Amino acid sequence: MERRHGQVGRPRSEQARTAVLRAVDDQLLEVGYAAMTMKGIAERAGVSRQTVYRWWSTKAEILFEASAVDAEQELAVEPTGEPVDDLTAYVAALVDFLARSPAGAAYRALLGEAQHDPAVADLLATKDVLGDSARTVIEGVLGAGAGAGPVPVGEATALLIGPAFFWVLSGRDPARLAPRELAETFLRELRARGRH
Amino acid sequence: MERRHGQVGRPRSEQARTAVLRAVDDQLLEVGYAAMTMKGIAERAGVSRQTVYRWWSTKAEILFEASAVDAEQELAVEPTGEPVDDLTAYVAALVDFLARSPAGAAYRALLGEAQHDPAVADLLATKDVLGDSARTVIEGVLGAGAGAGPVPVGEATALLIGPAFFWVLSGRDPARLAPRELAETFLRELRARGRH
Amino acid sequence: MERRHGQVGRPRSEQARTAVLRAVDDQLLEVGYAAMTMKGIAERAGVSRQTVYRWWSTKAEILFEASAVDAEQELAVEPTGEPVDDLTAYVAALVDFLARSPAGAAYRALLGEAQHDPAVADLLATKDVLGDSARTVIEGVLGAGAGAGPVPVGEATALLIGPAFFWVLSGRDPARLAPRELAETFLRELRARGRH
Amino acid sequence: MERRHGQVGRPRSEQARTAVLRAVDDQLLEVGYAAMTMKGIAERAGVSRQTVYRWWSTKAEILFEASAVDAEQELAVEPTGEPVDDLTAYVAALVDFLARSPAGAAYRALLGEAQHDPAVADLLATKDVLGDSARTVIEGVLGAGAGAGPVPVGEATALLIGPAFFWVLSGRDPARLAPRELAETFLRELRARGRH
């Protein structure tokens, strides 16, 4: 009776899985997060409602799985060796992501839900997309181990991301944001604190 | 047939209005924004559902009306004449508001909704609670007309609010935030830009 | 605040009620009891599912309400003064009802359900359609107060109804049943017992 | 490669078959016919759902196979040579079967289903459990070939079974039934008709 290796029963349909992830992306753009329903996703994916529920509990979970990979890619910047340029590129990528990318729309929707739904907050807490990307850039600029310096990485992250984050989420025009100035401001502050 | 002045018919019940606003506040704390329903609000207020719909279209509208005044009060700081102290007090008030106050919970819920619901975004755009309070403080520190200086007020606002805003909304622990350091950082940057 | 007389709220829609009762009758004939669903009834009636559930809990309840009146009418026979004729007419009506009438099909379906669903059994127990009609006929033949005679009415009822009831429910051909013989048998037995 | 006689491949598991039949009996008593499901039977039997479906189409089929043998046994009475006693014993057995025996509960459930499900009606028509047992008793009393007498066996069967059958299926209390009186009534009628 015992089964030692290999899976038992019919294997999960990879086709169904990707169809759902694609459907949730489409639905987000077409009808928006609020109007998105489990039923609608299933129908759009050509998959039964039961199958959706078998693998995901909420639309937030599906959206998270569907957008996490994209988010990481869109927030990665190649280091050039020049701190100001790297930081500027990152801030620009951040604004693009938050304000213009589909994956960013998903992220904003989830972060919005997280403000009043603890389950979604927990979900987002499993992967700090913004914080991770910012830390990577900051450490690339300062050298690894920068967190041991005068500014803890967590706080530095907030200084770097905060202004752009607030700008976009409060509904301000992303075109009126100057990534290079934010990058320079951040660098200036790092150096100022270093002098103490 | 036309009536030029004065309303005809039974006047709106002020009692019903305040009961609804109170109910929406209570419900937010008790069940949270997501689980809040028009039906629940009506029942909690001891008012018919029709009456709620007669005066508000969505729970967001009610919540906005119920929390706007509180928000303004909680974000106002008395000027002391000492820039660092004023800014520190403001940042502290901001964190308290966002992370600990009921009115702040309402604001975060609405801002969250706004990320995926244009109607709520429009609603929030009618009153820039955070921006206005920040501008008041900044102008108090620099003197009015500071916006004409080297840093536009809008951008300065983002620099001041951004880090704390991101910190709280991304689910980080508000206790680990140092308002005074953020205030000093902000002041340093203002002066640095002034030297150009 | 107190309301002394008259109904409160929107009154129940008589149109919806009759549409549902009619729909359940139609569905029984068209798709049969087993394939009948609350959803199907609602759609057929042009009524929302919620409205059906508001007034009835199960399809059995609806069917019972829809067929009870018909059943009573179909089982009523006019007394002629001649016992054998009255009893024969009744048995004939009983066979017609059970084997050929829509209301009888409803009754058989409900009685069938009642064999394995206590809720339906309770429902049927609220109105003994067959027993009542038989008692009326028997008392018409013997004179009221016949129950005080040698044969309790309950038992007499079983003697009169039983054979035809078994015949139809066990799937035998109703055409091969001779109502007059059953009526004569019943009368003979009544007299035989009277002689003891 | 070809195999000429005997079956090819793994033979049907007798263990699985009996486990299913036992499970369906258990389930009938524990949860009742209505709440009995193919899934539940399979799990209870420790057998895969597919295996159940391979050998039976519906729960009615399984139940029929599981209870038919028991039914026959419970309705068989040993002849004593005394007509009244034999008939009385039979009626008593019939009432016990219908009202108190697990196999009888299965029979009632199936007969109930048959009232609104033609497939079940066909199934039951393959074996006239009640009719056969009654015919055996009647022929034992009258001598074989009794059907050629004044009362066709089919009709006699209905006279003998009908009252008790109606009594139980219409939900009346089986304890208030007098088997001996029904047996005597039946005998009286047989003799009365014989005199014509």
Place this chain on the structure above:
DNA sequence: GGCTAATCGAGACGGTACGTCACGTCTTACT
């Protein structure tokens, strides 16, 4: 004091999505 008109409560209405359940079929690996 009667009339008109808008509000209020209650609650029924048609909708639509929810999350669950059982159905009967299928696709694996194993025996």
Place this chain on the structure above:
DNA sequence: AGTAAGACGTGACGTACCGTCTCGATTAGCC
């Protein structure tokens, strides 16, 4: 070929809230 396991599409279940509607009752200004 039979079996256990379990995913699949299907479709009804009963519930919840949506926003609208129809009632009777209430409360004001106006004639």
